[in-house]
Amino acid sequence: MQRFLTFWKSVYEHWTRRSNEDLHLGFMSANLMTIDPTLTAPHDSLLVVDDNETIRDVLCLHLRRKGYRVITAQDGRRALELMGKEDFDLVLLDIEMPEMNGLEVLQRIRQRYSATELPVVMVTAKSLSEEIVDALELGANDYVTKPIDFPVALARIRTLLSHKRAKEALRESEERYALAVLGANDGLWDWDLKADKLYYSPRWKSMLGYKENEIGNGPSEWFNRIHPEDIERVKTDLASHLKQMTPHYENEHRMLHKDGAYRWMLSRGIGVRGSDGKATRMAGSQTDITEGKVADALTGLPNRVLFMDRLGHAMERAKYSENHLFAVFFLDLDRFKVVNDSLAHLMGDQLLIATARRLKACLHSADTVARLGGDEFTILLEEIKQVSDATRLAERIQKELAMPFNLHGHEVFTTASIGIALSEPSYKRPEDLLRNADTAMYRAKALGKARYEVFDTAMRDRAIARLQLENDLRRAVERQEFRVHYQVIVSLATGQICGFEALVRWDHPTRGLVYPAEFIPVAEETGLIIPIGQWVLQEACRQTKQWQERYPDLPLMVCVNFSSKQFMQPGLVNQINQVLEETGLNASSLKLELTESLIMDNAESSCALLQQLKELDIRLGIDDFGTGYSSLSYLHYFPIDTLKIDRSFIKRIGVDEENSEIVRTIITLAHNLGVDVIAEGVETAQQLARLQELKCEYGQGYFFSHPAVGEVAEALIRMRQQWKMGQKAS
Ligand code: C2E
Ligand code: MG
Numbered sequence: 001m002q003r004f005l006t007f008w009k010s011v012y013e014h015w016t017r018r019s020n021e022d023l024h025l026g027f028m029s030a031n032l033m034t035i036d037p038t039l040t041a042p043h044d045s046l047l048v049v050d051d052n053e054t055i056r057d058v059l060c061l062h063l064r065r066k067g068y069r070v071i072t073a074q075d076g077r078r079a080l081e082l083m084g085k086e087d088f089d090l091v092l093l094d095i096e097m098p099e100m101n102g103l104e105v106l107q108r109i110r111q112r113y114s115a116t117e118l119p120v121v122m123v124t125a126k127s128l129s130e131e132i133v134d135a136l137e138l139g140a141n142d143y144v145t146k147p148i149d150f151p152v153a154l155a156r157i158r159t160l161l162s163h164k165r166a167k168e169a170l171r172e173s174e175e176r177y178a179l180a181v182l183g184a185n186d187g188l189w190d191w192d193l194k195a196d197k198l199y200y201s202p203r204w205k206s207m208l209g210y211k212e213n214e215i216g217n218g219p220s221e222w223f224n225r226i227h228p229e230d231i232e233r234v235k236t237d238l239a240s241h242l243k244q245m246t247p248h249y250e251n252e253h254r255m256l257h258k259d260g261a262y263r264w265m266l267s268r269g270i271g272v273r274g275s276d277g278k279a280t281r282m283a284g285s286q287t288d289i290t291e292g293k294v295a296d297a298l299t300g301l302p303n304r305v306l307f308m309d310r311l312g313h314a315m316e317r318a319k320y321s322e323n324h325l326f327a328v329f330f331l332d333l334d335r336f337k338v339v340n341d342s343l344a345h346l347m348g349d350q351l352l353i354a355t356a357r358r359l360k361a362c363l364h365s366a367d368t369v370a371r372l373g374g375d376e377f378t379i380l381l382e383e384i385k386q387v388s389d390a391t392r393l394a395e396r397i398q399k400e401l402a403m404p405f406n407l408h409g410h411e412v413f414t415t416a417s418i419g420i421a422l423s424e425p426s427y428k429r430p431e432d433l434l435r436n437a438d439t440a441m442y443r444a445k446a447l448g449k450a451r452y453e454v455f456d457t458a459m460r461d462r463a464i465a466r467l468q469l470e471n472d473l474r475r476a477v478e479r480q481e482f483r484v485h486y487q488v489i490v491s492l493a494t495g496q497i498c499g500f501e502a503l504v505r506w507d508h509p510t511r512g513l514v515y516p517a518e519f520i521p522v523a524e525e526t527g528l529i530i531p532i533g534q535w536v537l538q539e540a541c542r543q544t545k546q547w548q549e550r551y552p553d554l555p556l557m558v559c560v561n562f563s564s565k566q567f568m569q570p571g572l573v574n575q576i577n578q579v580l581e582e583t584g585l586n587a588s589s590l591k592l593e594l595t596e597s598l599i600m601d602n603a604e605s606s607c608a609l610l611q612q613l614k615e616l617d618i619r620l621g622i623d624d625f626g627t628g629y630s631s632l633s634y635l636h637y638f639p640i641d642t643l644k645i646d647r648s649f650i651k652r653i654g655v656d657e658e659n660s661e662i663v664r665t666i667i668t669l670a671h672n673l674g675v676d677v678i679a680e681g682v683e684t685a686q687q688l689a690r691l692q693e694l695k696c697e698y699g700q701g702y703f704f705s706h707p708a709v710g711e712v713a714e715a716l717i718r719m720r721q722q723w724k725m726g727q728k729a730s
């Protein structure tokens with residue numbers, strides 16, 4: 001054990017130095033046994049025992065001059081008495097004394113103190129080798145002969161005292177070290193590489209649930225308990241250290257506990273090398289880091305690691321009992337980002353913590369709720385009888401979460417979309433169940449959020465189709481399979497073309513034209529919208545500039561759609577500016593179409609961005625106006641030129657009066673704000689007539705023209721196509 005501790009100290013030092021954790025353990029340097037004069041404290045106290053008064057006095061004088069504290073005794077009895085009363089650091093003991101001779105006194109001293117605890121230097125009149133030998137055998141540390149050669153005597157005394165100090169310091173540090181080991185709760189291992197034997201400390205064993213005698217001393221006791229997925233990494237890391245490729249060995253791996261669960265361990269060690277550099281021994285520690293590995297720091301809930309582990313266990317159990325049904329919930333807060341951005345991140349954190357609390361309150365203790373990250377939570381609902389048990393819980397959760405949260409005086413509302421996947425014997429891996437719950441959650445979002453969906457195979461098919469689409473889309477970007485179609489925008493005052501909206505299409509190699517509704521959402525999510533959007537902008541500007549040059553009498557402009565990812569990309573203003581410069585198009589001929597929600601969701605940042613674009617003289621329009629949730633009163637904060645009324649309102653003109661009323665209100669509002677209006681989706685002469693009546697400036701829709709390839713659109717310009725207002729033109 002002693003050897004082990006000493007070795008351990010150097011291991012420990014290595015790490016504390018490395019990690020800069022100054023634990024103030026005061027370990028001494030490695031060459032403990034060389035004499036360091038500073039180790040003899042000047043106030044060491046010495047006991048001089050001699051029956052000869054002159055010798056006592058002379059010794060006293062010399063020693064005191066060197067700074068020692070000296071007490072004298074004229075015989076052995078008095079000396080032992082004094083030792084009982086106070087502590088001495090060294091005894092100078094005369095051998096020949098009348099009452100009790102020095103050897104006898106020495107014997108008594110050694111009964112009480114070891115040679116390191118209290119060194120004794122014998123003083124003898126002549127070189128009586130026999131007596132000296134006896135004294136050394138009885139435990140004397142050294143001797144001096146009379147007449148005393150003082151420099152020699154002092155040197156010997158100093159040496160003994162520094163040995164004593166060094167030993168004391170060593171003992172203290174070892175005790176402290178032993179305490180540190182206990183305190184650190186680490187298990188220790190010491191591997192004799194030659195004999196291939198491993199010492200495991202009792203703590204190492206108890207960390208894994210075993211008693212001292214239940215684990216032997218072979219490496220297999222360790223390696224056979226490592227999780228199969230981790231074993232290779234452990235071996236590689238050990239080998240790299242043994243080959244001197246790393247300064248120390250360190251690895252995090254799972255170890256099988258006696259209770260059947262895996263626990264995460266941080267294992268560290270260093271090798272001891274011979275002069276040839278080959279390691280003969282390696283020792284290290286094992287720390288249980290399961291807690292940090294499995295808990296989400298913000299909410300204290302289990303994290304993905306622990307959740308997957310529990311899910312794996314649930315699947316294991318289900319294998320053995322047919323009726324074992326359980327469910328996995330994937331829950332995502334709707335519009336969490338809005339709370340997070342508008343009320344600061346601290347509030348977002350508070351909302352997540354409060355959500356975690358409510359979720360926990362909805363569940364039994366056997367169930368697990370975990371946070372995967374962001375605003376995503378998962379639930380493992382154990383032992384349900386039927387599907388309705390799961391859906392009932394989903395309803396309950398939704399009700400609980402719908403109640404307002406009070407966060408530092410702010411009332412915050414949130415809803416959640418939940419996907420549910422039910423256990424089935426066909427599932428092989430926990431990841432598959434979780435993925436399907438996630439797919440169902442996406443479906444719930446797509447169907448309008450604040451709802452739950454139970455996973456079914458149709459969803460899987462859709463998910464697969466979506467994945468296919470994603471892959472195809474990536475390829476389409478590389479192969480430049482996109483085209484821009486142009487739809488005319490007509491002045492309702494003159495019936496003349498005043499510009500176009502650029503609408504992207506995907507010329508799919510096997511499917512033909514694919515429309516944006518199908519691929520823009522996927523492009524948004526994958527980020528592919530950035531290169532696609534950039535290309536559309538470039539192409540639309542190039543084409544418009546060409547038409548302007550060919551038909552200089554027509555004031556043509558172009559509207560280009562921007563989605564939120566595009567809008568939020570860094571360096572957007574410069575990019576647009578660069579396109580304008582490259583194509584030579586006037587900034588005022590370009591109008592960006594943004595949606596209400598895009599602007600409102602990022603109100604603050606978008607306001608600044610819009611201002612920058614405005615400064616370049618680029619025009620800005622709000623698309624699909626009326627379908628968002630924004631309040632009309634916010635509009636005047638944004639430097640907008642145009643409102644585009646959504647076609648759902650235009651469609652119902654003449655069908656129900658209420659909608660005409662909304663259209664009228666929007667147009668009035670826009671005009672009050674100094675903003676002009678485009679009516680989208682104009683399909684009939686009746687709609688057109690009504691819009692004219694309401695003084696709507698522009699119209700766009702199948703009534704005038706479908707979106708068309710550049711050549712067809714150009715034909716309309718070339719013909720100076722003009723629609724007679726109020727009836728279908730020739
Ligand atoms: P949007 O910007 O509102 O575009 C108008 C949509 O309405 C177009 O659909 C257009 O073909 C259609 N439309 C025009 N007139 C009529 C009509 O009289 N009746 C009906 N029923 N529909 C009409 P499209 O081309 O399928 O585009 C759909 C959406 O895709 C666009 O809606 C726009 O939000 C988005 N989009 C299109 N191109 C791009 C693009 O280059 N970038 C981005 N980010 N989004 C784009
Ligand atoms: Mg548009």
Ligand code: MG
Pocket residue numbers: 623624644646647680
């Ligand atoms: Mg629109």
